[in-house]
Amino acid sequence: MQALLCLALCCATVHAASILAVLPTNTKSHYAMYGRLIEALAINGHNITVITHFAMKNPLPNVDEINLAGTIPDLANNLTKQQSTFKPDTIRNLENIIKECVHACDVVSQHAEVKALVNSSKTFDLVIIEVFGSECFLPFGKRFDAPVVGLLSSVPLPWLNDQLGNPEETAYVPAYMMGYGQHMNLFQRFINTVAVIWAKAFYRNKSQIPSQIIADRLFGPGPRLESLAQNYSLVLSNSHFSINEVRPLVPALVEVGGLHLDTTQQLPKELRNLLDNADEGIIYWSFGSMSRIETIPYVQLTQIFAALSELPQTVLVKMNKKMLQGNLTVPDNIYAMDWIPQYKTLCHPNVKLFISHGGLLGTQEAVACSVPILMVPLYADQALNARAMSDRGVARIVTLRDSTTEIWRDALRQLLTNTRYKQKAIELRDKFLDRPLPPLETGIYWIEYVIRHRGAHHLRSPALDLTYAQYHLLDVAALIIAITATITYILHKLFRYLCTRCVRWCEKHTVIEKRLFIRNSSLFQCFLWLYKVKPN
Numbered sequence: 001m002q003a004l005l006c007l008a009l010c011c012a013t014v015h016a017a018s019i020l021a022v023l024p025t026n027t028k029s030h031y032a033m034y035g036r037l038i039e040a041l042a043i044n045g046h047n048i049t050v051i052t053h054f055a056m057k058n059p060l061p062n063v064d065e066i067n068l069a070g071t072i073p074d075l076a077n078n079l080t081k082q083q084s085t086f087k088p089d090t091i092r093n094l095e096n097i098i099k100e101c102v103h104a105c106d107v108v109s110q111h112a113e114v115k116a117l118v119n120s121s122k123t124f125d126l127v128i129i130e131v132f133g134s135e136c137f138l139p140f141g142k143r144f145d146a147p148v149v150g151l152l153s154s155v156p157l158p159w160l161n162d163q164l165g166n167p168e169e170t171a172y173v174p175a176y177m178m179g180y181g182q183h184m185n186l187f188q189r190f191i192n193t194v195a196v197i198w199a200k201a202f203y204r205n206k207s208q209i210p211s212q213i214i215a216d217r218l219f220g221p222g223p224r225l226e227s228l229a230q231n232y233s234l235v236l237s238n239s240h241f242s243i244n245e246v247r248p249l250v251p252a253l254v255e256v257g258g259l260h261l262d263t264t265q266q267l268p269k270e271l272r273n274l275l276d277n278a279d280e281g282i283i284y285w286s287f288g289s290m291s292r293i294e295t296i297p298y299v300q301l302t303q304i305f306a307a308l309s310e311l312p313q314t315v316l317v318k319m320n321k322k323m324l325q326g327n328l329t330v331p332d333n334i335y336a337m338d339w340i341p342q343y344k345t346l347c348h349p350n351v352k353l354f355i356s357h358g359g360l361l362g363t364q365e366a367v368a369c370s371v372p373i374l375m376v377p378l379y380a381d382q383a384l385n386a387r388a389m390s391d392r393g394v395a396r397i398v399t400l401r402d403s404t405t406e407i408w409r410d411a412l413r414q415l416l417t418n419t420r421y422k423q424k425a426i427e428l429r430d431k432f433l434d435r436p437l438p439p440l441e442t443g444i445y446w447i448e449y450v451i452r453h454r455g456a457h458h459l460r461s462p463a464l465d466l467t468y469a470q471y472h473l474l475d476v477a478a479l480i481i482a483i484t485a486t487i488t489y490i491l492h493k494l495f496r497y498l499c500t501r502c503v504r505w506c507e508k509h510t511v512i513e514k515r516l517f518i519r520n521s522s523l524f525q526c527f528l529w530l531y532k533v534k535p536n
Contacts, residue, residue, distance in 0.1 A: 016046055016047065021038055021050040022127065024137065028054070029362075030132075048062065049066070051117075053069050066113045068111060072107050090175075090195065101132055102206070102214075109218045124144045126146055126147055128148075135229055136218070141231070142223060143219060147233040149236070152235055152237045154237075156249075164235060164461060175192050177199070178191070235252060236254055238360060240257030243388060257360075257439060258368060258432065262343055263343075265343055265344035267341060271316075275316075282313060282350050285318070286317070286356065286362065291379070293319045294324050295323070297400075298328065301324075303405040303408065305331050305334070307405045308412075312333075317335065317336045351369070357377065359385070360385055372421040372425050375396070376400060394425045395421075
């Protein structure tokens with residue numbers, strides 16, 4: 001027993017590795033996940049060089065940062081902007097995401113320190129790359145002859161499934177941008193399949209092709225990005241089957257949804273007093289770090305405020321009142337703050353409801369704190385997340401486009417008075433948090449697993465070595481058809497031979513035929529006609 005325990009402990013250790021983390025995202029919510037992982041790896045003793053827009057507040061001595069702050073404006077959506085286009089939201093959203101990611105890739109690739117790193121003599125044991133809308137930094141793995149681990153801030157993307165050989169089950173797994181559930185009708189399954197095919201083609205033309213140009217400019221001519229993308233050692237996905245979709249996963253794709261959950265957050269004194277003294281409870285309203293509540297169109301915001309003003313609860317809002325239009329009246333029960341530690345706030349016992357845009361990280365925080373949600377999806381995968389929460393009975397969905405005071409009043413009343421939503425939220429929390437290891441420890445384990453096993457190439461799916469025809473068994477189907485056709489042809493010839501050569505007719509064949517016709521006239525006539533039986 002001691003020997004087995006010693007062996008287990010030895011296998012769980014890993015030498016201090018040198019890691020390059022390339023995280024060009026300038027979205028604070030995404031970096032909330034990535035930053036926690038980088039910090040944990042550094043605490044574990046690994047030496048890390050990180051390319052990031054968000055510098056550590058308290059840098060660790062074994063972390064070397066290439067600071068990109070200020071090179072790209074912070075992403076923030078102005079909800080007042082009107083879209084004068086006939087394109088569906090799903091298409092427009094994906095176009096915007098890809099455009100922003102390729103632009104970020106282009107800007108970062110021209111950064112002086114990034115260029116110097118490419119031309120340096122440094123060595124790394126592992127390269128960590130953000131997986132999302134561009135692959136232009138994948139050649140870092142080839143440049144330093146190191147395995148590559150991908151970090152994904154969402155559920156698996158359609159093009160990622162192809163890169164990992166992960167099954168694309170469009171019959172029951174909704175596409176990234178589609179607000180479908182897992183039980184789709186015929187029309188929805190058709191649209192879902194078309195959406196996945198279109199997304200892959202769009203990504204190929206609008207991301208991979210321009211990203212290849214950027215990569216060649218930075219690293220010099222080399223392997224194609226689509227080829228490098230099929231050599232991920234591991235991808236950590238910010239998803240979990242309890243709150244997202246149940247889907248098949250290859251070993252190289254590991255779900256770590258909730259990795260960003262930070263139990264060390266502290267509440268400011270002012271906020272703690274507000275939460276502790278809220279006898280009627282608190283409704284917390286935030287649209288995340290990108291979407292500004294202050295920029296909701298005047299008419300809709302007035303209607304929302306009217307519904308909220310009727311509630312006895314205090315409404316805590318992440319909002320800057322100075323940005324509101326001057327003639328807009330803010331209800332007395334609204335308490336606005338510029339910054340709020342969201343996870344700690346949601347887990348306060350007096351918080352009764354979360355009004356959210358449906359971002360995945362905020363959704364995970366609400367689930368972990370068992371808080372019902374009123375979801376107002378705005379962008380990207382938020383409609384997908386909202387549908388998933390609604391299907392699990394913990395949320396109601398409203399949209400800004402169809403927003404009225406009556407719709408908000410009804411949704412708020414249902415969520416605050418129907419105990420079923422709170423009970424479902426508690427059940428979902430228990431499922432989400434019940435794991436062999438916490439998500440952060442899971443992520444650390446698998447990254448160090450890749451280091452221990454020098455790339456862990458055994459995790460790679462054999463599906464990546466198959467052609468399209470082989471993977472979809474088109475060659476097997478062709479072989480089955482050929483064998484079936486051959487057997488049918490041989491049987492046809494054999495029966496015809498037996499009927500024309502071996503059947504002997506006596507002189508009174510007409511009498512026999514008459515009897516057979518009486519027994520089964522139609523069948524016998526068909527038989528004679530098919531095999532052209534003639535009396536000798």
